Amino acid sequence: MWELIQANKRRSVVLFIALGATLLLLGYFIGGAYFPDGGGFIGLFFALIIWGILSIVSYFSGSKIMLAISGAKEVTKEVHPQLFNIVEEMKIAASLPKIPKVYIINEEAPNAFATGIKPEESVVAVTAGLLARLNRDELQGVVAHEVSHIVNRDVLYMTFAGIMLGSIVLISQVFLRSLWFTGGRRYSSRSSGGGGQAQLIIMIAAIALAILSPLLAQLLYFAISRKREYLADASAVRYTRYPEGLASALEKISDTSIDLKTANKVTAPMYIVNPLKPKGRKLSNLTSTHPPITERVRILRGISGGANYIDYQNAFNKVKRSKSTLIPSSGLTDNAKIGIREGVIAPVALGLNKKTKREMGDIMMKVNEYSFINCKCGLKIKIPPDYKQETLFCPRCGRQHQTR
Amino acid sequence: MTAVIILLIVVAAVVLFVISIYNALIKLRNQVKNAWSQIDVQLKRRHDLIPNLLETVKGYMKHERDIMENITKYRSQAMDAKTVGEKAQAEGLLSGALGQLRIQVENYPDLKANQNFLALQEELTSTENKISFARQSYNDQVLFYNNKIQMFPSNIIAGMFNFKEEEFFEVEDEKEREVPKVSFS
Numbered sequence: 349m350w351e352l353i354q355a356n357k358r359r360s361v362v363l364f365i366a367l368g369a370t371l372l373l374l375g376y377f378i379g380g381a382y383f384p385d386g387g388g389f390i391g392l393f394f395a396l397i398i399w400g401i402l403s404i405v406s407y408f409s410g411s412k413i414m415l416a417i418s419g420a421k422e423v424t425k426e427v428h429p430q431l432f433n434i435v436e437e438m439k440i441a442a443s444l445p446k447i448p449k450v451y452i453i454n455e456e457a458p459n460a461f462a463t464g465i466k467p468e469e470s471v472v473a474v475t476a477g478l479l480a481r482l483n484r485d486e487l488q489g490v491v492a493h494e495v496s497h498i499v500n501r502d503v504l505y506m507t508f509a510g511i512m513l514g515s516i517v518l519i520s521q522v523f524l525r526s527l528w529f530t531g532g533r534r535y536s537s538r539s540s541g542g543g544g545q546a547q548l549i550i551m552i553a554a555i556a557l558a559i560l561s562p563l564l565a566q567l568l569y570f571a572i573s574r575k576r577e578y579l580a581d582a583s584a585v586r587y588t589r590y591p592e593g594l595a596s597a598l599e600k601i602s603d604t605s606i607d608l609k610t611a612n613k614v615t616a617p618m619y620i621v622n623p624l625k626p627k628g629r630k631l632s633n634l635t636s637t638h639p640p641i642t643e644r645v646r647i648l649r650g651i652s653g654g655a656n657y658i659d660y661q662n663a664f665n666k667v668k669r670s671k672s673t674l675i676p677s678s679g680l681t682d683n684a685k686i687g688i689r690e691g692v693i694a695p696v697a698l699g700l701n702k703k704t705k706r707e708m709g710d711i712m713m714k715v716n717e718y719s720f721i722n723c724k725c726g727l728k729i730k731i732p733p734d735y736k737q738e739t740l741f742c743p744r745c746g747r748q749h750q751t752r
Numbered sequence: 753m754t755a756v757i758i759l760l761i762v763v764a765a766v767v768l769f770v771i772s773i774y775n776a777l778i779k780l781r782n783q784v785k786n787a788w789s790q791i792d793v794q795l796k797r798r799h800d801l802i803p804n805l806l807e808t809v810k811g812y813m814k815h816e817r818d819i820m821e822n823i824t825k826y827r828s829q830a831m832d833a834k835t836v837g838e839k840a841q842a843e844g845l846l847s848g849a850l851g852q853l854r855i856q857v858e859n860y861p862d863l864k865a866n867q868n869f870l871a872l873q874e875e876l877t878s879t880e881n882k883i884s885f886a887r888q889s890y891n892d893q894v895l896f897y898n899n900k901i902q903m904f905p906s907n908i909i910a911g912m913f914n915f916k917e918e919e920f921f922e923v924e925d926e927k928e929r930e931v932p933k934v935s936f937s
Binding site: 429430433434436437438440441443484488587722 | 886
């Protein structure tokens with residue numbers, strides 16, 4: 349498992365160098381296009397500064413921003429004891445140094461994400477819709493997938509790769525727009541001198557780079573994001589030893605057509621399943637951040653014999669009909685036989701029925717610090733946090749209750 | 753003179769080598785200990801939960817006296833166990849008895865609807881999961897440690913400083929490992 353993290357890191361370094369080189373090249377040529385005399389280095393410098401500032405901001409408050417955008421709220425164990433237990437189970441299975449904090453998002457769409465640059469300060473966030481729809485084993489599969497992202501350092505990596513991508517897009521956009529507005533007149537008047545031809549070539553190169561590099565960087569970023577989703581699935585299977593849990597959870601999550609309101613294009617790669625459903629047209633495979641769910645489910649269901657990485661790799665090759673190495677060879681040497689366990693079957697119906705709807709409502713109220721009193725007449729009285737009186741009468745039977 | 757210097761260098765190299773292996777062994781042994789304490793915490797937690805569970809269940813289950821007696825018996829056996837092997841055996845029996853209790857719960861709809869019981873049930877399920885995950889990581893650590901003790905050249909240093917192999921935490925009977933297929937919904 350430790351080797352897996354190492355191999356991930358090595359692979360990340362290669363991609364970072366590729367993204368970084370693109371960024372520097374872009375800066376250099378754009379600088380050169382603006383200022384013919386030694387402008388390349390000014391551009392390079394500016395590109396680095398933009399990237400540096402974005403990186404520092406995201407390092408120190410990346411998870412806070414992510415949590416704020418998603419509208420997630422930290423909760424105590426009383427709100428959902430099962431979720432807390434499952435997170436702790438996965439902490440033990442993955443040997444994390446500390447239990448991740450637990451957040452709940454008050455939304456109907458089922459989804460989940462993990463954040464935290466360091467494993468010591470990680471967060472697992474799930475929506476109320478997810479909690480209401482999934483049974484224990486399915487929830488465990490989802491939490492295991494999220495914890496895998498933390499253990500495999502995917503959060504750190506995707507954050508910084510995302511920042512690089514963002515810087516590249518930002519710089520190209522600013523450059524192209526400035527060209528549009530000035531109409532390139534400034535440059536043509538200046539380049540009428542001796543170095544005109546060379547300047548023209550630099551200009552064309554800068555424009556080409558500004559158009560192409562964001563696309564290239566995005567494809568690189570998405571390809572690795574998809575690979576990491578498979579890897580997190582593989583780790584989740586190893587931790588839970590129960591592939592069916594994650595498989596049926598993924599099915600249930602993809603079954604709904606509700607968009608997650610608080611997700612956007614930037615935060616989408618962080619979720620377990622793409623929270624933004626493609627509308628009308630089918631998203632092409634190259635530009636999606638997540639592998640198709642049907643394929644993930646087929647791989648999970650195709651696992652036989654054991655729950656180790658090698659078993660996932662075999663199922664992966666069978667479904668994809670390829671011999672690609674998803675899991676670095678060092679991860680496959682861990683050949684301990686890990687049996688698949690039996691599931692505790694407690695089916696929860698697909699979709700939202702009356703019961704899951706009510707359960708979801710209860711979870712949302714608990715997140716918002718409502719308290720509950722079960723009256724003897726069978727009514728569940730829900731008390732908002734701003735109710736200050738000490739006693740309260742049951743609206744149905746009139747019994748008196750203590751609110752504290 | 754040169755011979756003395758070479759000799760000194762060789763001796764220093766050997767000493768450094770021994771120290772590094774010794775430290776690696778100590779580190780691995782501590783990891784085994786740490787992994788064991790993780791299991792121990794969860795086992796204790798399970799022992800603490802059982803009296804509460806029996807208390808809740810007692811009022812409903814009038815006809816399952818022997819199952820409850822077994823649970824009490826295996827619990828005290830598990831708490832008295834000293835070695836890893838003994839403990840694994842007693843805990844295995846306890847898991848089996850708790851599994852039987854779960855099967856019987858099916859016949860008591862009132863009990864299944866009891867909030868208190870459901871909460872205890874969740875805690876117990878989670879604790880058993882934690883035990884099995886902790887057992888997995890304990891066995892991983894023991895494997896690393898034992899490998900180091902058996903392999904050359906660290907086996908020489910292990911023998912010199914009396915490092916002993918650790919026992920795996922294994923449930924003897926395959927049947928006990930099976931989680932009973934029961935629905936609580």
